[in-house]
Amino acid sequence: METDIIPFETEMNRGFLQVLVLVLLEREMYGYAMVKKMEEKKFALEENTLYPLLRRLEKKGLIEGKWDVTEDRPRKFYIITEDGRDVRAGLLKIWQRQTAIMNRLLKENPNV
Amino acid sequence: MSRRLETYLEEISHYLGTGKERLEILTEIKSHIMEKASQEFEEVTEEAIEQIIDTYGSPRQVAEKYLEDDQIIAPALKGHLLRYTIILFTLHFGLILISFISRTNMLVLPFFYIPRIDSFQALFYLPMAFGFDLGMVGIILYFVTHSRKEIKLPWPKLKRDWQKSLEKRETESSLLPFFLMLLGYGVLVWLYWQSGTVFFKTIDFRNPQSLFTPAASTWYSLGLLALLGIGIAAYAVKFFTVSEWVNLSRSGCQLVILGIIINRPMENPFIEFTHLDLQIIADIVIAVAAVWIAFDFLKSLVILGIKTLRKKAPSPHEGFEKERSR
Numbered sequence: 001m002e003t004d005i006i007p008f009e010t011e012m013n014r015g016f017l018q019v020l021v022l023v024l025l026e027r028e029m030y031g032y033a034m035v036k037k038m039e040e041k042k043f044a045l046e047e048n049t050l051y052p053l054l055r056r057l058e059k060k061g062l063i064e065g066k067w068d069v070t071e072d073r074p075r076k077f078y079i080i081t082e083d084g085r086d087v088r089a090g091l092l093k094i095w096q097r098q099t100a101i102m103n104r105l106l107k108e109n110p111n112v
Numbered sequence: 113m114s115r116r117l118e119t120y121l122e123e124i125s126h127y128l129g130t131g132k133e134r135l136e137i138l139t140e141i142k143s144h145i146m147e148k149a150s151q152e153f154e155e156v157t158e159e160a161i162e163q164i165i166d167t168y169g170s171p172r173q174v175a176e177k178y179l180e181d182d183q184i185i186a187p188a189l190k191g192h193l194l195r196y197t198i199i200l201f202t203l204h205f206g207l208i209l210i211s212f213i214s215r216t217n218m219l220v221l222p223f224f225y226i227p228r229i230d231s232f233q234a235l236f237y238l239p240m241a242f243g244f245d246l247g248m249v250g251i252i253l254y255f256v257t258h259s260r261k262e263i264k265l266p267w268p269k270l271k272r273d274w275q276k277s278l279e280k281r282e283t284e285s286s287l288l289p290f291f292l293m294l295l296g297y298g299v300l301v302w303l304y305w306q307s308g309t310v311f312f313k314t315i316d317f318r319n320p321q322s323l324f325t326p327a328a329s330t331w332y333s334l335g336l337l338a339l340l341g342i343g344i345a346a347y348a349v350k351f352f353t354v355s356e357w358v359n360l361s362r363s364g365c366q367l368v369i370l371g372i373i374i375n376r377p378m379e380n381p382f383i384e385f386t387h388l389d390l391q392i393i394a395d396i397v398i399a400v401a402a403v404w405i406a407f408d409f410l411k412s413l414v415i416l417g418i419k420t421l422r423k424k425a426p427s428p429h430e431g432f433e434k435e436r437s438r
Binding site (some may be wrong): 030031032036047048049051052055056073074075076 | 137139140141143144146147148150151168169173174177178180326
């Protein structure tokens with residue numbers, strides 16, 4: 001029987017999505033636009049994962065949300081905060097270091 | 113607003129509970145669904161909204177994603193829940209026993225009220241007391257979790273001897289003691305059959321004289337035979353299974369029998385009083401038996417609790433031992 005990869009992928013995506021959102025929100029965007037943007041990059045960003053994540057990041061003060069009610073339909077726009085930029089810089093360093101370690105290990109173990 | 117969307121949001125609201133952010137979360141979800149419907153369909157119709165909702169996830173799943181950070185009890189404190197409950201229940205049980213033997217109500221501040229109960233009521237009261245203790249500990253751990261402070265709760269170490277005790281209690285029954293028990297029990301039953309009692313004033317079996325009046329003889333003899341019978345039956349069951357539940361059931365049944373005996377005392381049960389005050393001696397014997405059996409009952413509860421904890425989290429020493437043995 002093959003092991004189901006989805007739970008592992010969900011676990012792996014947890015950290016990745018945080019960094020991804022912090023990178024995307026360098027410029028102001030609303031949720032659906034972020035989903036579409038990532039679709040263009042061939043990455044399926046699930047809405048029911050993205051929106052709670054946006055809320056958590058907002059609560060932690062890493063992003064800022066503002067309702068735009070000028071159009072027919074209210075939209076919530078998000079943008080990264082200064083604290084968010086600091087955290088993002090730290091997370092990107094970690095991510096780069098992890099990638100470098102993994103690449104080294106894969107070179108040492110060509111059978112993996 | 114679309115009827116389907118309204119129902120969907122109501123269901124999500126139900127799972128979100130009464131948190132202060134509930135309304136804002138619902139507004140956000142509504143906005144996301146409407147946005148997607150308007151972008152993906154030419155017109156935002158009831159069918160369009162229905163299609164979007166179908167792919168959005170079940171109300172419970174959606175609500176859970178928003179509640180991921182809101183834990184009732186922090187994972188680091190979950191082990192405390194069972195351990196503290198066992199300790200509190202041990203104390204509670206002891207008080208119930210004292211109240212039961214002394215036949216009085218008992219109020220121990222801040223939260224123990226133990227009413228005067230008979231053995232039948234005790235059967236229902238004990239699980240209720242356990243549920244109360246579990247809830248009490250749960251509430252405290254909930255507040256500790258939500259205080260977000262680094263509170264280090266004490267972790268009382270239960271002696272390692274429990275391991276030995278566990279192994280000893282889990283050995284299978286052997287035939288010789290079992291036959292000796294059956295033989296002794298048979299003799300007692302035979303005596304009761306012949307003389308209507310198992311309590312004698314003298315050891316002269318040619319002229320047996322009962323210690324008690326006929327009514328008291330029947331009552332106390334049957335009580336003793338029932339207590340011993342349960343013990344032997346439990347020993348027999350352990351030929352087939354070594355579960356600690358057998359010990360727990362045995363002590364529980366014996367406690368109930370003892371409770372019935374204590375709750376229905378006979379007036380002037382002795383045929384004649386000698387120079388000894390037999391009533392006091394009898395009371396002491398019954399009290400010692402009650403404490404002994406109650407202790408055994410608690411021991412079984414604690415062992416079962418420890419086994420549950422071990423199943424959940426193996427001791428770090430076990431890992432080291434495995435490493436060393438490699």
